[in-house]
Amino acid sequence: xxxxxxxxxxxxxxxxxxxxxxxxxxxxxxxxxxxxxxxxxxxxxxxxxxxxxxxxxxxxxxxxxxxxxxxxxxxxxxxxxxxxxxxxxxxxxxxxxxxxxxxxxxxxxxxxxxxxxxxxxxxxxxxxxxxxxxxxxxxxxxxxxxxxxxxxxxxxxxxxxxxxxxxxxxxxxxxxxxxxxxxxxxxxxxxxxxxxxxxxxxxxxxxxxxxxxxxxxxxxxxxxxxxxxxxxxxxxxxxxxxxxxxxxxxxxxxxxxxx
Numbered sequence: 001x002x003x004x005x006x007x008x009x010x011x012x013x014x015x016x017x018x019x020x021x022x023x024x025x026x027x028x029x030x031x032x033x034x035x036x037x038x039x040x041x042x043x044x045x046x047x048x049x050x051x052x053x054x055x056x057x058x059x060x061x062x063x064x065x066x067x068x069x070x071x072x073x074x075x076x077x078x079x080x081x082x083x084x085x086x087x088x089x090x091x092x093x094x095x096x097x098x099x100x101x102x103x104x105x106x107x108x109x110x111x112x113x114x115x116x117x118x119x120x121x122x123x124x125x126x127x128x129x130x131x132x133x134x135x136x137x138x139x140x141x142x143x144x145x146x147x148x149x150x151x152x153x154x155x156x157x158x159x160x161x162x163x164x165x166x167x168x169x170x171x172x173x174x175x176x177x178x179x180x181x182x183x184x185x186x187x188x189x190x191x192x193x194x195x196x197x198x199x200x201x202x203x204x205x206x207x208x209x210x211x212x213x214x215x216x217x218x219x220x221x222x223x224x225x226x227x228x229x230x231x232x233x234x235x236x237x238x239x240x241x242x243x244x245x246x247x248x249x250x251x252x253x254x255x256x257x258x259x
Contacts, residue, residue, distance in 0.1 A: 001052045003128040009052060010045045010124060011117055017041065018113045022106050031094065031105050032087040034112055039073030041113070042066055045120045049127045058137060059127035062198050065144050066123050069151075069191050076155055089227070119192060119215050122208045126198035129205065140197030147190025150176060150251075154183030171238040179251040181229075181242065185219040186249055192216075220249045 017037070025031045046066030053059040081087070090105075097104040157175040161167050176183035192212040199205035218224055225248060232239050245255040 003125055006049055006052050006124050006128070007117070007121070010048060010120070013044065013048060014041055014113050014116060017044065018109050022109045026102055026105075030086045031090040031108070032081060034109055035081065035087065036074050036078040038112065038116070039070040039077070041070070041116050042120055042123075043070030043074070045116070046070065046123055049124045053127035056127070056130075057133045058129060058198055058201070061133075061137070061141070062123050062126045062195060065141070065191075065195065066120075069144075069148060072148075072152060073188075080159075115214070115218070119211045121211050122192075122196040122199035122205065125205060125208055126195070126201075129199065129201045131201035134201060136197050136200050140194045142194070143197060144191050144194030147187040147192075147194055150187030150190065151184045152187070154187060158184075169236060171236050171242045173242055173246065176251070178246070178254055180247045180249060182219075182225050182249060183251065185224050186251060189216040189219055225249065 018034075018041075021033055021037055022031075025033045043066060046063040050059050050063035090108075093108060094101055094105060154176045157177060158172055161172045161174065180186050189212070192215045196205075196208060196212045199208050229239075229243075247254075
C-alpha cells in the first residue's frame with residue numbers, strides 16, 4: 001500500500017461514515033452530531049492508516065496518538081452536548097437554507113470531511129516514511145503531549161467551573177484559562193503541529209505544513225475563537241475585561257488590571 005492509496009481509502013471510509021451520520025442526523029432533525037464525529041473521524045483515519053501501512057514504529061505511535069486525541073475529544077463533545085439543545089450554529093444554517101435544506105446541510109458535512117482529510121495528511125504520510133525513528137519524532141511526541149495536556153486539562157477545568165451553580169454567568173479565568181482564553185484550542189493546534197513533525201523525517205513532509213497551518217487558522221481565526229466570542233461579551237458582563245487582560249490564543253501571563 002502507498003501513501004496515495006491510503007489517502008484514497010481514507011476518503012472513501014470518511015465519506016461513507018459522514019453520509020451515514022448525515023442520514024441519522026436528518027432523521028433526528030438535529031445536525032450538530034458532526035461535532036462529536038470530528039475527533040472520532042481522525043481516530044478512524046489514524047487506525048485505518050496503521051492497518052494499511054507496513055506497521056513501522058512511527059506508524060504505530062502516530063496512530064495511537066491520533067486515536068487517543070480523537071476519542072477523548074469525541075467523547076468530551078458528546079457528553080457536553082447530549083443533554084443540551086442543538087448548537088445554534090446548525091439551527092441558523094438550517095433556517096437560512098433555501099431550496100433543499102438537507103442538501104445544504106450535507107455540504108456542511110462534506111466540508112468538514114474534506115478538512116478532516118486535509119488536516120490528517122501528515123498522519124497518513126508519516127506511516128509511509130522509511131527513516132528510523134529519530135529526534136523529530138521525539139520532539140513531535142513532546143509537542144503532542146503539551147497540546148493534549150492543554151486541551152484535556154482546559155476542558156476539565158471549564159467543565160468543573162460550569163458544574164458549580166455559584167459560577168453561573170461568571171467568566172472562567174482560573175487555571176489554564178488565566179493565561180489564554182482558549183487553552184483547548186491552543187492545545188488542539190499543538191497536537192497537530194506535533195503530529196506534523198512525524199512527517200518531517202523526509203523533506204517532502206515539510207510540504208504538509210499546510211495541514212497544521214489550516215487547523216491553527218480555523219481555531220484562531222476561523223470557526224473557532226472568533227465564532228465562539230462573537231456575542232459572549234453580551235451574555236457575560238465581565239468578558240470584555242477578561243479579553244483585555246488575557247491572551248486570545250497563545251498562553252501568556254495576564255496583563256495587570258487597570259488601577
